[in-house]
Amino acid sequence: MRLPGPHWPSVAGRARADAGPLLLAALVVAVVTVLAAAIPPLLSATADAAVRDAVRRDGGDLQVHSRMEDDGGPSASRIRHPRLAESVDDFRARATEELGPGLRAAVHPPVATVISPTLKITDGSVLRTFQLAYLSREGGPAVTWITGGPPEPTGSETASVPYGAPPWPVQVGLSEADAAALQLRPGAEIPLADDQGNVKKVQVSGIFRPSDSADPAWRLAPALLKPVAGADGRGSTRFAGLLSRESLPDARLAFGPDELRRTAWFTPDPARLSWDVVPPVAAKVVALKAASGSSGARDGSLKWETRLDGVLRDVSAQVEAAFAQASLLLVTLLTVAALVLLLAADLLVRRRARPLAAARQRGMSLPVIGGELLLESAVTALLAAAVGLTLAAVITPGVALSGAGAPGPGAAGAVAPGAGLIGAGASGVSWEWIAPVVIVAVLAGPAFGTLTAARATRDRRVPANRSARRWMRDxxxxxxxxxxxxxxxAAIGAAVALHQRGTGGGVLPASAPALCALAGALMLARALPFGTRVALKRLLRSRRPLAVFGAARAAATSTRVLPLATLVTAAALTTYTLTLAAALGSDPSNALTLAPAPTLGAAVEGGPAAGPLAAGLLRLAWVVGVTLPVLGLLGLALGAAASAPERWQTLTRLRTLGLRSRETRWVAAGELLPPAMLAAVGGPLLGVLLAHLTFGSLSLHLLTGAGPAPAPPWWGIGAVAVAFVVAVAVVVPVEAAVRRRRRLSEVLRAGDG
Structure with a gap:
């Protein structure tokens, strides 16, 4: 049996006749797709910049200490270990291996240091100190000997030194700056003593110049290159002498068995750190510190010290808060966009009611009607989504059109316990953000149209019995x-979840403002019919017929829930978003950071880590805050267009009774003003109320440094409210101009305005 297929001429004819609403729906889908596809990767790039900035400024090094091997020998003596430098290399390699591949890839190659206690220069000068330092890493740091040469051994390879013996001599090299300040030449001895007055016998072997003074190894002992003022207290100056691999065993004997400190330093590389690698890196750092040997252990166990885990924990909390708040903003955008798409579908079905009814009456089945409408809406929505994805790829060159989004921060283990919707590594398209709008755009029109066609041939009649009619109404x-x-x-549940778990608790808490705004809009929609009926009753006693006609039309259309819900929700969420933007920009310390930047994800160098995040979130809030009222005004236009035929048919009949064209516009404005006024007044009040109820759960203090109280920008909110009212003054003349060429006889005969 052959299955019925779509009637292609009907599909093409309907699309041509209703190109305007279809293009409007496609425009909404394209705009929302651009934002939903571009914002997650841009925020992810901002999070990467925040992580790198935090590590660059506050990350610190991973330090691992280990006690040197015992050098005790027979007969209360100490034995010189000629391979002590190789032992330090082994210690450095062992520490590198313990990092694991993930953490090892995020740090620079390690530098091992052996540094002596601070000694006093006893030449009569005031507050001058000295240290002996050995630096070791792969291939450096390299030096050039200007005079003299590198330090040499001062004893046999396996010399034995009794305890209490005279000071063991050791050679060091001096930099040009240190040698000039100390006025020493090769072969000279440096007069040194420790805090207990024990003399140290240190000789200058040569004067060197670093091959690369920017080598990161010198940062660990800067006094090796030049005198450092204030390193050992106010007014002090520290100098240092460079030990070689050959003189390191002698330095061990020149000090007590445990006085030389052996340390391996791992410096985080900000260029290799991004938000998606923070969880494993932080987890490994925490594990290293947890398994670290105690400071009092006498064995060679590794003892790890770092504040990197705390820095990553802090920046993770800030990123989590920013992602969660961005998810909240995108949910508000998707909610209003979905309502506008429902209005567009409603308008299409109202315009197609008669053709759909005629097709059904001619015998076309409901599956065929629904299939044709589904084909039309699917092509329109998917093409619009494709255009939006293309534009998003242009805006964010790194976005992957084949991406499926990345796991949320919930995968971040102990560092990122939240379950935000925009998650780690969101460098690809987040299909979960695009899907809701595309699904609404695809299914709303076919669902409404199929239901309208089904009602056209429904044999259910209105019962004559009054109680039966009342039962149907009830x-x-x-x-x-x-x-x-x-x-x-759902709104109550979302609000409770937001209060208990914060914005990082998943989709339900993030949708709390949107659901609460929609619930409040539905409550106001309940109040509008009552208010219009009361106004009509009072105006019936007046002598102003235009006001009576306008109130009558307003009372007749006030039961339409979707247009008013869209207007109020858009106004409320616009107010909420603008208030959030004002809170994000309220911290004076972020004034530079929050300056406009070329892109949403642009980071400001040198600012606090929360700054690049707050800046990106602020730009997102402004983008959403501008888009929401535009969608609300589009919803107002769609709602007015859906009721326009009935409205102008009534006004045309009133014109046959003597009403002038200018007066019909006043009546039309009287019909459209009540929902616009309710949205202009009730929406902002609802948005401010939601801000006061939910701001305490948004973790704004992590980004702004304080928990700012909601301070609504009334100038922006007022402009949005005025725009809703002014839009009525624009819609009415446009509608009148469109129908100006229609003759009264044609309108009355066709029964359509």
Whole structure:
């Protein structure tokens, strides 16, 4: 049996006749797709910059210490170990191996140091100190000997030194700056003594110049290159002498058995750190510190010290907060966009009601009607989404169009316990953000159209019995009440989850403002019919017919829930978003950081780690804050267009009774003003209320340094409210101009305005 297929001429004809609403829906899908596809990777890039900035400024080094092998010999003596430098190399390699591959890839090659206690220069000068230092890493640091040569051994390879013997001599090299300041030449002895007055016998072997003074190894002992003022207290100056591999065993004998400190230094490489590698790196650092040997252990166990885990924990909390707040903003955008798409689908179905009814009456099955509508909406929505993805790829060159998004921060283990929607490494398209809008755009029109076609041939008649009619009305009211109760319960659950778990608790807490705004809009939609009926009753006693006609039309259309819900939700969430933007930009210390930048993910060099995050989130808030009222105004236009035929049919009939064209515009404005005024007043109040109820759970203090109280920018909110009212003054003349060429006889005969 051959299955019925779509009637292609009907599909093409409907698309041509209703190109305007279809293009508007496609535009909404494209704009939201651009934002939903571009924002996650841009925020991820901002998070990477924040991590690198935090590590660059505050990360610190990973330090690992280990006690040197015992050098005790027979007969209360110490034995010189000629291979002590090789032992330090082995210690450095052992520490590098213990890092593991993940952490090892995130740090620079290690530098091992052996540094003596601080000694006093006893030449009569004031507050001058000296240290002996040995630096070791792969291939350096290299030096050039200007005069003299590198330090040489001062005894046999296996010399034995009794305890209490005279000071063991050791040779060191001096840099040009240190030698000039101390006025020493090769062969001279440096007069040194420790804190107990024990003399140290240290001789200058030569004067060197570093091959690369920017070598990171010199940072661990800067006094080797030049005198360092204030290193050992105010007014002091520290000098240092360079030990060679050959003189390191002599330095061991020149000090007590445990006085030389052996340390391997691992410096984090910010260029190799990004947000997605923070969890394993931080987890490994914590594990190293947990398994570290105690400071009092006498064996050769490794003892790890670093503040890198704390820095990563702090920046992770800041990134988590930024991602969660960005998720909240995107949920608000998707909510309003979905409502606008539902309005566009409603407009399409109202315009197609008669053709769909005629097709159904001619015998076309509901699956075929639904299939044709689904084909049309799917092509439109998917093409719009493809355009949006292409634009997102242009805006963010690194975005992967084949990406499926990355796991949320919930995969970050102990460092990132949250379950934010925008997650680690979100360098690809987050399909979970695009899908809701595309699904609504694809399914809303076919669902509404199929239902309209089904109702056209439904043989269910209106019962003559009054109680039966009342039962039908009560059933419809109960269905609406059940739907509204479901939204209200979801809003309450989301608000409770936000209060208990914060914004990092998943999709439910992040949707709390949007659901609460929608629930509040539905409550206001309940109040609008009552208010219009009261106004109509009072105006019926007046002598102003235009006001009566306008109130009558407003009362007739006030039961339409979707247009008013869209307007109020858009106004409320716009207010909420602008208030959040004001809170993010309220910290004076972030004034430089929050300056405009070329892209959303641009990071400001040198600012605090929370600054690049706050800046990116602030730009996102402004983008959403501008997009929401535009969507709200589009919803107002779509709602007005859906009710325009009935409105202008009534106004045309009033014109046959003597109403002038200018007066019809006043009546039309009277019909459209009540929902616009309610949205302009009730929406901002609802948004401010939501800000006061939820801001305490948004972790704003992690980004701004304080928990700012909501300070709504009333100038912006007022501009949005005025725009909703002014839009009515624009829509009415446009509608009148569109229908100006229609003759009264044509309108009355066709029964359509």
């Amino acid at each position: 059933t419809a009211r109960l269905r609406r009440a059940a739907a509204e109760l479901g939204v209200l319960l």
